[in-house]
Amino acid sequence: MAAAFLLCPRLALPLRRGSRLLVSCSASSSDAAAGVGFQGRVGFLGLGIMGAPMASNLITAGCDVTVWNRTKSKCDPLLSLGAKFESSPAGVASSCDVTFAMLADPESAEVACGTNGAAEGMAPGKGYVDVSTVDDVTSKFISRHITSTGASFLEAPVSGSKKPAEDGLLIFLTAGDESLYKRVAPLLDVMGKSRFYLGDVGNGATMKLVVNMVMGSMMVSFAEGLLLSEKVGLDPNTVIEVISQGAISAPMFSLKGPSMVKAAYPTAFPLKHQQKDLRLALALGEMVSQPIPTAAAANELYKVAKSLGLADQDFSAVIEALKAKVQNSQQ
Numbered sequence: 001m002a003a004a005f006l007l008c009p010r011l012a013l014p015l016r017r018g019s020r021l022l023v024s025c026s027a028s029s030s031d032a033a034a035g036v037g038f039q040g041r042v043g044f045l046g047l048g049i050m051g052a053p054m055a056s057n058l059i060t061a062g063c064d065v066t067v068w069n070r071t072k073s074k075c076d077p078l079l080s081l082g083a084k085f086e087s088s089p090a091g092v093a094s095s096c097d098v099t100f101a102m103l104a105d106p107e108s109a110e111v112a113c114g115t116n117g118a119a120e121g122m123a124p125g126k127g128y129v130d131v132s133t134v135d136d137v138t139s140k141f142i143s144r145h146i147t148s149t150g151a152s153f154l155e156a157p158v159s160g161s162k163k164p165a166e167d168g169l170l171i172f173l174t175a176g177d178e179s180l181y182k183r184v185a186p187l188l189d190v191m192g193k194s195r196f197y198l199g200d201v202g203n204g205a206t207m208k209l210v211v212n213m214v215m216g217s218m219m220v221s222f223a224e225g226l227l228l229s230e231k232v233g234l235d236p237n238t239v240i241e242v243i244s245q246g247a248i249s250a251p252m253f254s255l256k257g258p259s260m261v262k263a264a265y266p267t268a269f270p271l272k273h274q275q276k277d278l279r280l281a282l283a284l285g286e287m288v289s290q291p292i293p294t295a296a297a298a299n300e301l302y303k304v305a306k307s308l309g310l311a312d313q314d315f316s317a318v319i320e321a322l323k324a325k326v327q328n329s330q331q
C-alpha cells in the first residue's frame, strides 16, 4: 500500500510580492532562502494550455527558467517574460538542474526518450518531473530512461485546469524519487495549492486517471440532465442552480453549465485529453479485471464528439454528441 500524505505548502512559504508567491530559485546558493528555496535552473518542456501558465508562474516567482516547445512560437510569450530558450529537450535538460514536462499524452514520451530527448541531457544530480497525464506504464517507461542516466524521476500529474494553473492553485499527485519530491517542493508550491506524495512511480498516474475517469462520467451525466430538462420543459439554468445547492454540487457544474446551455465550449480542458484519460482508465480497469461500465459508456460519447470535430473544444462539448444522438434517433 502506498504511503500518502498531504502538505499545505501555502502555510509554509513566507515570501510574497503582491498576490504572487516568491521563491528563491537562483543558480547561486548564496541567495536561496534556507529551507524554502530551490537552488538551480529550471527547465520546462511543453507550453500548451497548462504548461504556459505554470512556467509563467515560475518565472514570476523569480526562477531561472529555460523553455522548449515543439511549436516554437508558443515559447515567445515566456521569452518576453524572461525565460531562456533551448532548441531541444536534451538542450533544456543539460542546461538545467530540474526539468518539468507538461505534454499531451503517452505518445509525447518521445520528448523524454526519443532522439534529442530530455534523457540525452540528463546526468546524476539532475531531476525530471513529469506533470503530464499519462498511464503508469508510460510513466515507468520514462522513469527507466531518465534514471538510467543517473538522474532522478518524479511523476506529478495535476488536478485543476487552466484557471487554477494560471492562479497557481493546482493539486500535484506525485510519486517516484522522494528526495527529488522534497527538492522541487518549493517549485510545486509556486504552481499549486497542495501536493500529495503517493510512493512508487505509477501511483500518481493512476490516481490522476481515477479522478479524471470520475470527472468524465460526471460531465456526461450532467449533459444528459441538461438535455433532458430542456426536453421536458424545464429551464436548464434553474437545474444548474438547484444542483449547486444540493448534495451533488460540484464546482464543475456551476463553472461549465451556463456556457453549455449556450452551446459555448471555450477550451480549458480539451475534449481529446478527457477521452485519452478515459481510454487509459479503461485500460487500467482491464488490467485488474475491474468492470467500469459507466466510464466505458462515457468514453463512447467522447469518441463520438471527437468524430464530430470537437476534439480541441472544451470537454463539456460532449453534450453535442448527445444532441447528435437525439437527432439521429428522430430521423
Ligand SMILES: NC(=O)C1=CN([C@@H]2O[C@H](COP(=O)(O)OP(=O)(O)OC[C@H]3O[C@@H](n4cnc5c(N)ncnc54)[C@H](OP(=O)(O)O)[C@@H]3O)[C@@H](O)[C@H]2O)C=CC1
Binding pocket: 045, 046, 047, 048, 049, 050, 051, 069, 070, 071, 074, 102, 103, 104, 105, 107, 108, 110, 111, 131, 132, 133, 134, 158, 159, 160, 161, 162, 268, 269, 270, 273, 274
Ligand atoms: N487542460 C487541462 O485542464 C488539464 C490538462 N491536463 C493534462 O496535462 C497535459 C497537457 O494538457 P494541456 O496543456 O491542456 O494540453 P495542450 O494540448 O494545450 O498542450 C499539449 C502540449 O504537448 C505538446 N505535444 C503534444 N504532442 C507532442 C509530441 N508528440 N511531441 C512533443 N510535444 C508534444 C504540445 O506541443 P505543440 O504546442 O507543438 O502542439 C503542447 O505543448 C495533458 O496530459 C492533459 O491531459 C491535466 C490537468 C488539466
Ligand SMILES: O=CCCC(=O)O
Binding pocket: 133, 158, 159, 160, 161, 212, 269
Ligand atoms: O485533467 C484535467 C483536469 C481538469 C480539472 O481537474 O478541472
